[in-house]
Amino acid sequence: MSLEESKQAVVDDFSMYDEWLDKYEYLIDLGKKLEPLPESSKTGEKLIKGCQSRVWLDYEVKDGCVYFSADSDAIITKGIISLLIGVYSGRTASEIASDDFAWIEKIGLRQNLSPTRSNGLASMVQTIKQIAKTLANNG
Amino acid sequence: MMQTQELLSRFPQLSAKVYGKPLVYLDNAATSLRPLSVTRKWDQMSLEYNSNLHRAVHRTAELATAEFEEARTEVARFIGASSPGQIVFTSGATAAINLVAYSFGELCVGEGDEIIVAESEHHSDIVPWQMLCRRKGAVIKVLPVDENGRLEIEALPSLITTRTRIVCVAQVSNVLGIVNPVREIAAICHSRNCALLVDGAQGIVHLDVNVSDMGCDFYVFSGHKMYAAPGTGVLYASGDWLDRMPPYMGGGEMIGTVKWEGSTYAPAPHKFEAGTQNISGVPAFKPAIDELFRLKEYDAVLSSIRDMLLEDLPRIEGLRLYGVPAAAGDKIPLFSISVEGVHHEDLALILDKMGIAVRSGQMCAEPLMDRYGVTGMLRASFAPYNTVQEAEYFLVSLRKAIEMLR
Numbered sequence: 001m002s003l004e005e006s007k008q009a010v011v012d013d014f015s016m017y018d019e020w021l022d023k024y025e026y027l028i029d030l031g032k033k034l035e036p037l038p039e040s041s042k043t044g045e046k047l048i049k050g051c052q053s054r055v056w057l058d059y060e061v062k063d064g065c066v067y068f069s070a071d072s073d074a075i076i077t078k079g080i081i082s083l084l085i086g087v088y089s090g091r092t093a094s095e096i097a098s099d100d101f102a103w104i105e106k107i108g109l110r111q112n113l114s115p116t117r118s119n120g121l122a123s124m125v126q127t128i129k130q131i132a133k134t135l136a137n138n139g
Numbered sequence: 140m141m142q143t144q145e146l147l148s149r150f151p152q153l154s155a156k157v158y159g160k161p162l163v164y165l166d167n168a169a170t171s172l173r174p175l176s177v178t179r180k181w182d183q184m185s186l187e188y189n190s191n192l193h194r195a196v197h198r199t200a201e202l203a204t205a206e207f208e209e210a211r212t213e214v215a216r217f218i219g220a221s222s223p224g225q226i227v228f229t230s231g232a233t234a235a236i237n238l239v240a241y242s243f244g245e246l247c248v249g250e251g252d253e254i255i256v257a258e259s260e261h262h263s264d265i266v267p268w269q270m271l272c273r274r275k276g277a278v279i280k281v282l283p284v285d286e287n288g289r290l291e292i293e294a295l296p297s298l299i300t301t302r303t304r305i306v307c308v309a310q311v312s313n314v315l316g317i318v319n320p321v322r323e324i325a326a327i328c329h330s331r332n333c334a335l336l337v338d339g340a341q342g343i344v345h346l347d348v349n350v351s352d353m354g355c356d357f358y359v360f361s362g363h364k365m366y367a368a369p370g371t372g373v374l375y376a377s378g379d380w381l382d383r384m385p386p387y388m389g390g391g392e393m394i395g396t397v398k399w400e401g402s403t404y405a406p407a408p409h410k411f412e413a414g415t416q417n418i419s420g421v422p423a424f425k426p427a428i429d430e431l432f433r434l435k436e437y438d439a440v441l442s443s444i445r446d447m448l449l450e451d452l453p454r455i456e457g458l459r460l461y462g463v464p465a466a467a468g469d470k471i472p473l474f475s476i477s478v479e480g481v482h483h484e485d486l487a488l489i490l491d492k493m494g495i496a497v498r499s500g501q502m503c504a505e506p507l508m509d510r511y512g513v514t515g516m517l518r519a520s521f522a523p524y525n526t527v528q529e530a531e532y533f534l535v536s537l538r539k540a541i542e543m544l545r
Contacts, residue, residue: 020158020492028543052500053484074482075544
């Protein structure tokens, strides 16, 4: 699946539900399915700043593509980060760095989170962008 | 939800909807809803009596000043202070504590002195004392709470030494909701010659407060939690503390004379009210106090909500309630909980979508979170305008949210 297709798939998934409670169920489900990070990876430097719950983001580069892994102590946050890394894992750093992340607005996630959560989402997006930019510049 | 028409007309926000559902406002310990009588007074002060205080001879300034000073008299009577001169208006409880930490600190605290702060205090009753300690080389000692959230006051006499200058406790903790035995604490403090500051931010809303009876040296509270205007607060100081303490901020109407060689200060309480005061907000204390008394009509409802939740919350599997009172009457209707295997923020987020406003997180009491080994809690806090139906809806919704998350 291309990056565009992958984003569209999430937007389509989200549009299946009218009620935000159902959308949360979907995020909770994603969060439960996300492979937890080993405790040794949950270090301070992998912690995303600006989130009220704790979110750790790790990555590795294989064959020129970035693969993210993440965890959180809150399940909805874990579902959100799972959504993000599901879309961006396996892409090249420059592809991620040049993306506009506009699909997140389309699913209405930001508007439906409390301000503190919305800031958390912004921090997650910012961290993914930053990692990609740094990798793209170094590569 | 099921409030009487009369109550809905007094508190318009009770009719609000969120996501198309009726708002169930259970974040009253953060700030209360605002009654119409208070916003009307605020409006009147802004639209009819707007003018600065104490300074001009013109008629409107006189009216505004009278409103402001009447509020001082009213607040003094409300909390049982012996004179209005013992009341200083501030921007809130936090500002009042900062004022005491600075001015009392200047007067009484030196290197090696000690300040005792309860483990369950709000950050606003911790950080100003830490700042004072850094300035003066003083130290903070912690008065612990037990597993049930009750202050270990039997530890207090041995914590107090000849170097202890002040003890700082909340009348009711914003996390635990337990009424602390402040009179007993005051007696201990006075027998040992140290001062007592009581943070009444939560207590003033639910308890009958009489500061003279209580025997505290300082009592502080915010307006916005007791139906009054945001950006207003009160510092009460007993005896001659206000005369003896140096001012905190300089400028405006706090002066006596100003010369290049130096300035003198106005007498208390004006010495502590530098700069233009909250001229629209402070007069709204009067209707807020009236509202607080009118709401006592719902005391029985509030007690039954408290009793129901004290009984039903612990029945939820994996739920821990913080602040378990010895007797139900020792607790205000405020419930902080954690649920095993479920994050407090997830719960708050789902409850929000069900129309329920609750608080989640550290609740400005990080040391207390550390004491109980949690990263945060979920808190539902009730006001007299909440109904039994709302409490029941909260319980049902909480169970549903836990089910979704497990």
